[in-house]
Amino acid sequence: MSRLLSFAFALTSIAVVSAAPTANIVDGKIVITGLDFTKLYVVVAEGSEADIAARPAMVGDWSDDKHGGTFTPKFPLKPGIKYRIVSDTEKLEVSIPRPKPGMLPRVNTVLPTAADLPENILRFYVQFSASMPRGDAYKYVEVFKKDGTKVEQPFLELDNELWNEDQTRLTLLIDPGRIKKEVKPRLDLGPVFMDQGNYTLVVSGKWSTSDGRTLGKDFSKPIRVKPAISEGIDPKTWKLSSPVKLNDAVRIAFGRPIDHPLMMRCLTVIDSNGREVAGRGEEMLVGSGWSYFPKEPWKPGEYRVHVDSLIEDVCGNRIGQPFEIDLLKPMSKEKPKDMELAFTVPNR
Amino acid sequence: MFSRSRILSALTALALVPASLAADDAIAGMKKGTPDLKAAGALAFGPDGVLFIADAPNATIHAVATGDTKSAGVKSISIPKIDELVGGLAGTTGSDIIINDLKVNPVSGNVYLSTASGKGPGAKAMIVKIGADGKASEVSLKDVMHASVRLANAGKTAAITSMAYHKGDLYVAGLTTEAWASNLKMIPFPFSEASTKGTGVEIYHGAHGAYETKSPVQTFMAYEIAGQTHLLASYVCTPLVKFPVAELKKSDKVRGTTIAELGNRNRPLDIIAFKKDGKDYALISNSARGVMKVSLDGVEKIESITARVNGTAGLKYDSIKELDGTSQLDKLNETMAVVIRKTDKGTSLETVTLP
Numbered sequence: 001m002s003r004l005l006s007f008a009f010a011l012t013s014i015a016v017v018s019a020a021p022t023a024n025i026v027d028g029k030i031v032i033t034g035l036d037f038t039k040l041y042v043v044v045a046e047g048s049e050a051d052i053a054a055r056p057a058m059v060g061d062w063s064d065d066k067h068g069g070t071f072t073p074k075f076p077l078k079p080g081i082k083y084r085i086v087s088d089t090e091k092l093e094v095s096i097p098r099p100k101p102g103m104l105p106r107v108n109t110v111l112p113t114a115a116d117l118p119e120n121i122l123r124f125y126v127q128f129s130a131s132m133p134r135g136d137a138y139k140y141v142e143v144f145k146k147d148g149t150k151v152e153q154p155f156l157e158l159d160n161e162l163w164n165e166d167q168t169r170l171t172l173l174i175d176p177g178r179i180k181k182e183v184k185p186r187l188d189l190g191p192v193f194m195d196q197g198n199y200t201l202v203v204s205g206k207w208s209t210s211d212g213r214t215l216g217k218d219f220s221k222p223i224r225v226k227p228a229i230s231e232g233i234d235p236k237t238w239k240l241s242s243p244v245k246l247n248d249a250v251r252i253a254f255g256r257p258i259d260h261p262l263m264m265r266c267l268t269v270i271d272s273n274g275r276e277v278a279g280r281g282e283e284m285l286v287g288s289g290w291s292y293f294p295k296e297p298w299k300p301g302e303y304r305v306h307v308d309s310l311i312e313d314v315c316g317n318r319i320g321q322p323f324e325i326d327l328l329k330p331m332s333k334e335k336p337k338d339m340e341l342a343f344t345v346p347n348r
Numbered sequence: 349m350f351s352r353s354r355i356l357s358a359l360t361a362l363a364l365v366p367a368s369l370a371a372d373d374a375i376a377g378m379k380k381g382t383p384d385l386k387a388a389g390a391l392a393f394g395p396d397g398v399l400f401i402a403d404a405p406n407a408t409i410h411a412v413a414t415g416d417t418k419s420a421g422v423k424s425i426s427i428p429k430i431d432e433l434v435g436g437l438a439g440t441t442g443s444d445i446i447i448n449d450l451k452v453n454p455v456s457g458n459v460y461l462s463t464a465s466g467k468g469p470g471a472k473a474m475i476v477k478i479g480a481d482g483k484a485s486e487v488s489l490k491d492v493m494h495a496s497v498r499l500a501n502a503g504k505t506a507a508i509t510s511m512a513y514h515k516g517d518l519y520v521a522g523l524t525t526e527a528w529a530s531n532l533k534m535i536p537f538p539f540s541e542a543s544t545k546g547t548g549v550e551i552y553h554g555a556h557g558a559y560e561t562k563s564p565v566q567t568f569m570a571y572e573i574a575g576q577t578h579l580l581a582s583y584v585c586t587p588l589v590k591f592p593v594a595e596l597k598k599s600d601k602v603r604g605t606t607i608a609e610l611g612n613r614n615r616p617l618d619i620i621a622f623k624k625d626g627k628d629y630a631l632i633s634n635s636a637r638g639v640m641k642v643s644l645d646g647v648e649k650i651e652s653i654t655a656r657v658n659g660t661a662g663l664k665y666d667s668i669k670e671l672d673g674t675s676q677l678d679k680l681n682e683t684m685a686v687v688i689r690k691t692d693k694g695t696s697l698e699t700v701t702l703p
Contacts, residue, residue, distance in 0.1 A: 042439075043436065044435065044436050044439060044440065044441065046441050047432075047441070051429075051432065054429070054432065054433070055432060055433065055435075055436030056433060056436045056437055056483070056484055056485075057436075058436065058437060058438070058439045059437050059438065059439075059486045060439075073439050074438075074486065075438040075439050075440075075465050075472050075474070076439075076472070077439055078439065078440050078444070078466075081439065081440055081441065083439065131468050131469050132468075133467035133468055134446065134467050134468075134471075135446055135467050157615055157635065158507060158509070159448070159509070159617070160389060160404065160448070160507040160508075160509070162507055162523075165405060165469065166469045167468060167469045210467070210468045
């Protein structure tokens, strides 16, 4: 009797072993078949066996099949990473092949557009053609003096690098401690940019892209330093040119470089009924001017350019409020306010 | 997970405790649901195990009742490769992980991390909890008691640099990718309809000769000075500044008092307060100077630093060399801290004795 039983047991075992266990990735899930087990988990199988053993099981949900199971990972499986399915008896490995590399991202431009920039410039933007990974920005953007020596720590290094949502645009702030007078970083290291100096901002070609390649080519932006702009913005001093023709643009010359994204966001054209005029804004005068082309030709009448109080020049000066406040001068305690500049499109 | 007597183990996400078990006050106004987290940045703990999570891309702060309200008896943790441990949970390697913040739940002693799996725009947010056994698990946010507050006028893609909760208020410091509209917001908790926007305060610190500016706060903590709640804040340009919270509630522009200049080539990362031999200290982790132990002796009397500073000035401090490479720091208890440190062996999470 006991012999019979053990025979039956052996048969069952043979039947299970004969169906070779398999693991496959189907729709982002790991599907295991032909496997009986008492425990089963998935672990990242990169690095040494000791590395793998030290890792926890991946987070996800299991559904149970007759001879196997399906693992739905909580976080998407990553191409190129090996995943190991571990049971009492088996170790199976699966991975998603890496996709063919697409176009290499490149630096499209570094804003502000102008090469002539005030000594107390606050902010640069690096615009890429495709998403870049976060985490390495401060390693790969540098500023060099004319003689090729590096400017020490020019940027404010934030834990959270300042990227836009699709990670195609990086905001770099010059360390405000190097701009503001009488603070230690500036006293010890000097300002980042010296008036009349020549510099080059370099985005290194060694910067890794998301798929582990590198940008390849350095991108250089020449900077010629001009005197600091220490006064708040006063839109009343801007020179507005009304459109001469009905399909022409309204133009504003600011008399100083204005922060590009804020220029695009903070200036709108309103008609006499208070409605926003559809159209397209463009930077002109290498960042010191703005033009707005209406989608439909202007209708003769009164218009206004609405200026949102958020607007800043490239040095962080706001409407009526300089970036740095000199206590020896009278200071307005008022916050910057929205402003409007009127213009007329004449009958012709 | 058991099924037909088999164990299918995916590291089971911690089930967050249902409403009935969490303290009533803390969860007032909370609803059961799944907060939509685009990113998990700065963290802070509120009362009764409530975890605040900054979600900068959504310009939102989530308050989540973790139900983690009993002492877990955390004594000593040493995880040599914390990034690999977090990566393992998410199904990737440590090099693909960013650890944004570390906070200890003061009620339980368990360690919480806000992380991103992936470095591109599709990165996934994950909250990780590390218990007394040094094991890591994902904190599931599915069907939890939670409340959210959206930051008004956050502008384009805000970065939230730091948060702290103190006596009914959540303080949030941040800046945006565009305008230099850095300020500090005070948001009463539990969140209410009236308080959704939070009060924004521009903080000036004079002390730079005749100049003063507003500047982003990098990290800060609440601290009682002479019976008055103050914030001790470390700015991106290195001064340590104090200002009374009562002032924040009165005005939308506040001038802080600079109480220490911590030197340059340096960026403050985290700040905690602790007591040793009857004296108060602040421990500040820095990008360049390791960890500084600042004596808070006489902080109530200190005059603002207004003259030019050679070297460092104000409150005295020591550099704690043994803690070099510390990127995250929080207090575990009166004698211990939890740090994340980068050494030549990798990125470790460990408990250390307060210096």
